[in-house]
Amino acid sequence: MAGIAAPNSCVAAGAEVAEAIAEIMGIKIEAREPDIARPGCYFGVQDADLKYIYNGLDDCRAVALLGGGMKVCTIGCLGLGTCAKTCPFDAISMGPDGLPEVDEERCTGCGTCERVCPKHIINLSSTTRRLMREYTTEECTTPCQRSCPAGINIREYIRQISLGNYHEAVQVIKERNPFPAIIGRICPRPCELDCRRNFIDEPVAINFLKRYAADFERESGERILPYKAPATGRNIAVVGGGVEGLSTAFFAARLGHDVTVYEAGAKLGGLLRTAIAAERLPAEILDWDIDGILEMGVKAETGKVLGKDLTVTTLLRQDVDALFLAVGGWDGRLARGTAAEIESPIPGTYMMVDLLNPALKGSEANAFAPQVVILEGGKLALETAKICKSAGADKITILYREDPFNSPVTDADVQELGIDGLNIVYNAGLHRLRGEADNLVELDVIDTQTMAISTIAAQSLVIAAGRFPELIFVENKPAESVAEEADHPPLRWEAFAPYKQPALKDEVGLFAEGDVLADYSAAIKAIGAGRRAAASIQQILYGLDPLLTEQVITPQSPIQDVDHVENVAASQREIMPLCSGRELAVCGEIERGFSKQAAQAEASRCLQCGLICYEHTAASTRQAETTVATQS
DSSP: OOSOSOTTOOOOOOHHHHHHHHHHHTOOOOOOOOOEEEEOOOSOGGGOSSBOOOTTOOOHHHHHHHHOSBSSOSSSOOOSOHHHHHOTTOOEEEOTTSSEEEOTTTOOOOOHHHHHOTTOOEEEEOHHHHHHOOOBTTSOOOHHHHHOTTOOOHHHHHHHHHTTOHHHHHHHHHTTOSOHHHHHHHOOOHHHHTOGGGGTSOOOOHHHHHHHHHHHHHHHTOOOOOOOOOOOOOEEEEEOOSHHHHHHHHHHHHTTOEEEEEESSSSTTTHHHHSSOTTTSOHHHHHHHHHHHHHTTOEEEESOOBTTTBOHHHHHHTTOSEEEEOOOBHHHHHHHTOTTSOOOSSTTEEEHHHHHOGGGTTOGGGOOOSEEEEEOOTTHHHHHHHHHHHTTOSEEEEEOSSOGGGOSSOHHHHHHHOOTTEEEESSEEEEEEEEETTEEEEEEEEETTTOOEEEEEOSEEEEOSSBOOOEEEEEOOOOHHHHHHOSSOOOEEEEEOOOOOGGGTTOOSTTOTTSOSSSOSSHHHHHHHHHHHHHHHHHHHHTOOOOOOTTBOOTTOOOOOOSOOOSOOOOOOOOOOBOOGGGHHHHOSSBOOOOHHHHHHHHTTOOOOOSSOOOOOOHHHHHHHHHHHHHO
16 A cells, blocks of 8 residues: 555455455455365375385475385375475374374465375365366275265265264265255165175165265254355356256355245155155155255245246346256156146247147247247157248258268258258257347357357257256346447346266267256266256356366276275175065155164275275284184
């Protein structure tokens, strides 16, 4: 203020100064959570089976340059404490196991440790950072965690169960799964297929242990709410109260936003409430997990159909910063008993199945504007084009992802149809939608070969999938000069999909390979999609780069792993007790759940894996089992 400090100096002051600077710069100031350094290695170098010994070296960077460090694990902590030595706040010390320990009271999140660690073992962490990122090949992930569509830290929550810390286990689960009690009952358990105990006997009962921790929380009556970032003051609307919509709302609330869910049905839950037998998923279990999401601050309004009771425009005009659409499709309408009604939650957008349904032909909703785009549909797209033409369309464009040589239609098919103004675009993916008020105006189309983007005018869009795509809507604010020309300009909006799951990160366009065409095959996959949707909203609101790095883990990523385990004794898996048919009226569920003793015994079977490391069975135990086996 006195003109003494250099222009690039760091100003440390209170909130008043920060607000004054923000006003000068024309930006908004928000509170943010602190970053805390977090080690990501579980086994110290002294526990490695084989390792290099570097006499005379005391810096991890030098060791990494000389020979890579540990002989077996390529990313493990080298244990020489460079992070501790360089920490300017003495917040890091080396523990008895040779791994860094962080004093959270001293840590300021300066990132010095992160910058000097040659193995990327210690990194800055926060609720926002953990929710936003995908796992990378530079992290110590476990096989079960990589197989989980939601990416739950399975190793850690089982460790907490083995220690008797059941509430801490629930906290770990809710880091990436807002429905622990539900998923603990209905998950198809892909994680267990990759459990390393399969090399010895049977996989750990990962999902049953999740259920035990969740049931412990419910029966204790003490709700465990995961950590949230400070309030941002931003409003998010989520349309669709099924698994994906509620998951998106949960994670967006944890990122600090105010979230409201709008559901067409009378109750939240979507297909979880209508498509799963009560003996597998009782209503009280479903309500318990949903209530936990609402207790995070998420608001909900039921009986609200997008396109009828409210619209994209009305929501965006209500000071909503972003709107996420997760309404599903015909399956949701069947559940609500409205299958005979045509719904168009996205302005100007219809499902092809409605147009081809003989019972719905002639509906006044089928009156089309001059310019129509049909997305996919094979030969049915031609029949749909004929219907659109008879309903008032003048120019019709069909988008196919295939090239002309692999197209589902031929030139003869098109000529036989005999529609004037029909245009077919190949190698095409739908990239973005734009509109004004409650009308669709134009679409961005991406060439799947060249990645070139072109814009075509469209007032109607027909999609071949049996559901509406998940889309994020934001206001497309006009330039100041344009806004000044009209006192009340129409609200302009644009819509685009969240970033794709890492395994298909290079795919482009709506309904690309791997995208959902019907309902999700498993609720756990919808949960993962909900987190990605919340992360995508965060990226849009703050102008962050949505691209996934080359290091993100996919099933094709080359990472270290093991094809057998050694020095691990066989251990029988705990059996889930079942309720007989005669007792079902009393039990209420087919599966009774683990007892405390069974949960502890099963948790002890976990090998507490790292990337390639795992815990060996104690020598005395192995000897005893070998003796028993010999006597047998």
